[in-house]
Amino acid sequence: GENVEQHPSTLSVQEGDSAVIKCTYSDSASNYFPWYKQELGKRPQLIIDIRSNVGEKKDQRIAVTLNKTAKHFSLHITETQPEDSAVYFCAAKSGGSYIPTFGRGTSLIVHP
Amino acid sequence: DGGITQSPKYLFRKEGQNVTLSCEQNLNHDAMYWYRQDPGQGLRLIYYSQIVNDFQKGDIAEGYSVSREKKESFPLTVTSAQKNPTAFYLCASTRTLFLEGYGYTFGSGTRLTVV
Numbered sequence: 111g112e113n114v115e116q117h118p119s120t121l122s123v124q125e126g127d128s129a130v131i132k133c134t135y136s137d138s139a140s141n142y143f144p145w146y147k148q149e150l151g152k153r154p155q156l157i158i159d160i161r162s163n164v165g166e167k168k169d170q171r172i173a174v175t176l177n178k179t180a181k182h183f184s185l186h187i188t189e190t191q192p193e194d195s196a197v198y199f200c201a202a203k204s205g206g207s208y209i210p211t212f213g214r215g216t217s218l219i220v221h222p
Numbered sequence: 223d224g225g226i227t228q229s230p231k232y233l234f235r236k237e238g239q240n241v242t243l244s245c246e247q248n249l250n251h252d253a254m255y256w257y258r259q260d261p262g263q264g265l266r267l268i269y270y271s272q273i274v275n276d277f278q279k280g281d282i283a284e285g286y287s288v289s290r291e292k293k294e295s296f297p298l299t300v301t302s303a304q305k306n307p308t309a310f311y312l313c314a315s316t317r318t319l320f321l322e323g324y325g326y327t328f329g330s331g332t333r334l335t336v337v
Contacts, residue, residue, distance in 0.1 A: 208272075214263060
């Protein structure tokens with residue numbers, strides 16, 4: 111089955127800096143890669159996703175890049191703000207599976 | 223509450239007891255899921271259901287059971303066979319099992335503690 115590794119487990123940045131979270135996956139047939147944000151005490155919410163036929167996708171301060179050859183994808187947050195502080199989960203879904211496999215999460219802390 | 227409601231928010235269980243966590247959605251979604259969340263472990267799939275009266279085991283189904291008698295409801299029972307049940311449990315739904323691009327709608331979770 112699919113295996114997703116996520117790094118780092120904790121990321122601490124100053125407000126205004128950029129943050130990058132990286133995930134690697136094992137199944138070359140994976141074709142869908144969502145990212146979820148979970149604020150403290152709240153439910154996870156989808157913030158951005160990318161399909162395997164696209165190399166990059168942006169939504170305001172958030173972007174996701176995908177390198178199919180190297181089997182990794184990354185979340186980029188620019189001009190970080192304290193409200194970006196949360197746990198971020200990546201996931202990968204193989205074309206042969208209905209269910210995505212989640213990474214272990216990255217706790218992002220943005221210091222004012 | 224975002225269309226998917228979990229109750230209770232906090233639950234305490236004594237050793238050897240079975241407990242049932244409730245999950246109800248009013249989104250008319252066919253597919254529902256149960257995940258367990260532990261610190262540093264991410265989200266691990268317990269069970270999922272594509273349609274009423276059908277459900278499949280996920281990666282960590284041992285010690286858990288589910289039912290899907292109604293489209294809106296997907297309760298999870300944590301049995302006494304679950305060796306380490308203390309965790310945060312998340313229920314989720316999607317319009318269908320096959321859908322991409324819209325993501326899961328999650329409930330607000332139930333924190334279960336064994337005392």
